[in-house]
Amino acid sequence: MKALVYHGNKDLRLEAVPEPVPAPGEIKLRIDYCGICATDIEEYLYGPKFIFGDAPNILTGKSVPLITGHEITGTVVEASGDGVAEGDRVVLNTVLTCGKCHGCLTGQKTQCPNMATAGFARDGGLAEYMVWPASEAIRLPDGVSSEEAALVEPASVALHAIRRSRIIAGESVVILGCGTVGLLAMQQVKAAGGHVIAVDRRRISLDMASDLGADATLDARDPDLAAKLREFNDGAGPDLVIDAAGGKDTPALAIDWARIGGRVLLVAIYTAVPKFDFNSLVAGEKEIIGSLGYERRDVEEVVGMIDTGDLRTAPLITDKIGLEEIIEKGFDRMLKPKKDVFRILVSPSGAAHT
Ligand SMILES: [Zn+2]
Ligand SMILES: [Zn+2]
Structure with missing residues (x-):
């Protein structure tokens, strides 16, 4: 499959990689949309900062090269038997934590020093497919479109900060x-x-x-x-x-x-x-x-706010592009000094729902 792979500072490559295979307890997603975030641009220009460079993340054992992209929504194509089912449209809690540290044990998961996030410590969503723990997938209600859901991740960052x-x-x-x-x-x-x-x-x-x-x-x-x-x-x-x-x-x-x-x-x-x-x-x-990142409850609450209309994400979608256009229509536009965009969504499978 095609994926955008971070190899190092100013070294992003759109290349062919093997399709991921879910481990027990994991689902496989077809990525419907993945947003390009300012953090992706910062990693490209100044990184590796948050993306794991030389030393691998303790939870995942992974470091670069990594598939980038963390503002993800997709459709389950292989379920694990628990939680979400094949065909469900989902968003992810992309923040995995160790469950053993002071932060995790006191209910402050964003303070986990071993935190592993999609696109930074595990392969992310600027690819046709990705795999992720089934327990951290949240099903979208019918009232929330996949486009709107592509902004659940930055909205969860914002909601955690507001808390x-x-x-x-x-x-x-x-x-x-x-x-x-x-x-x-x-x-x-x-x-x-x-x-x-x-x-x-x-x-x-x-x-x-x-x-x-x-x-x-x-x-x-x-x-x-x-x-x-x-x-x-x-x-x-x-x-x-x-x-x-x-x-x-x-x-x-x-x-x-x-x-x-x-x-x-x-x-x-x-x-x-x-x-x-x-x-x-x-x-x-x-x-x-x-404030850094978010927890599962933030993701769930954001999905609910979009469903009720308390949170509008659609006006912040400036453009939708294919994976093969990501450098010239995505990164190059985000890098312009007079940036005229909010979010550009990438549709890696080209077969997104609406
Ligand atoms: Zn982001
Ligand atoms: Zn922890």
């Missing part, structure tokens, strides 16, 4: 960076009863934020931005600032914007290592919270 933010109804929340994860987080803040101010440099992002329910939008280049943000919350400033932008200066901006006693949630991946004056945290009694 960690300890948001309560009525809070003022700034979303800094209205790309795919930012706009999914924004809708989850709205669903939790928050008041959202969306901030981005790109017009396309601010327009999309308005369409998806932002209460206010502000241009990140506005010289009076900090003063305008302070006006929210009766002049106290925002209770919570979510950095989904991942820029060199965005965490410092987020900390500056949060009200005294407020919270900052970081859900981006940073490539720069800036200097920072920690007195700004001390003096304002502010908190910084990190």
Whole structure:
């Protein structure tokens, strides 16, 4: 079968590989759609970072070369006898954990140091087929299309972050960076009863934020931005600032914007290592919270939110392409300095459901 294989820094190859064979307890999926994520681009440009390079992952024993792609939805073509059945459309909990560490034993699976994820520590979904533990496949209801479901993975990242933010109804929340994860987080803040101010440099992002329910939008280049943000919350400033932008200066901006006693949630991946004056945290009694990945319950809840209409993912699908077009129509477009896309979905089997 054809697959996009990560061999190393700036070395991605579309090549023929053997079709995977499910181990006991695993299912085989035909991939209907796999999204291209900013993390894939970061691994290509700056990796191996999260993808396992020289030292293999402890759970899977795997390292590069690995089939990349982690925003996956597919149809079961070989079931294992338990859980999902042949013909079921599914999404995956792509985060496998060890079950033995402090994080796993205390119900904080995203804190498992042995975490293994699809496309980073096991073969992922930019391929015609993949195999995965049957226990970590979640069946899609009829009301959720396969296209919409291709964004369940980034939506689960966003939902896990919102849980960690300890948001309560009525809070003022700034979303800094209205790309795919930012706009999914924004809708989850709205669903939790928050008041959202969306901030981005790109017009396309601010327009999309308005369409998806932002209460206010502000241009990140506005010289009076900090003063305008302070006006929210009766002049106290925002209770919570979510950095989904991942820029060199965005965490410092987020900390500056949060009200005294407020919270900052970081859900981006940073490539720069800036200097920072920690007195700004001390003096304002502010908190910084990190969030990585998600758990099965996040995936299940996201599927439910799409089904009920509380979460709209379809507007974030910019294009759908075939696997053979992935470099020129996928990666090259995502790499452009003036990126004009949210998600590009790849249909490796070319036989996707709708
Ligand atoms: Zn992703
Ligand atoms: Zn663990």
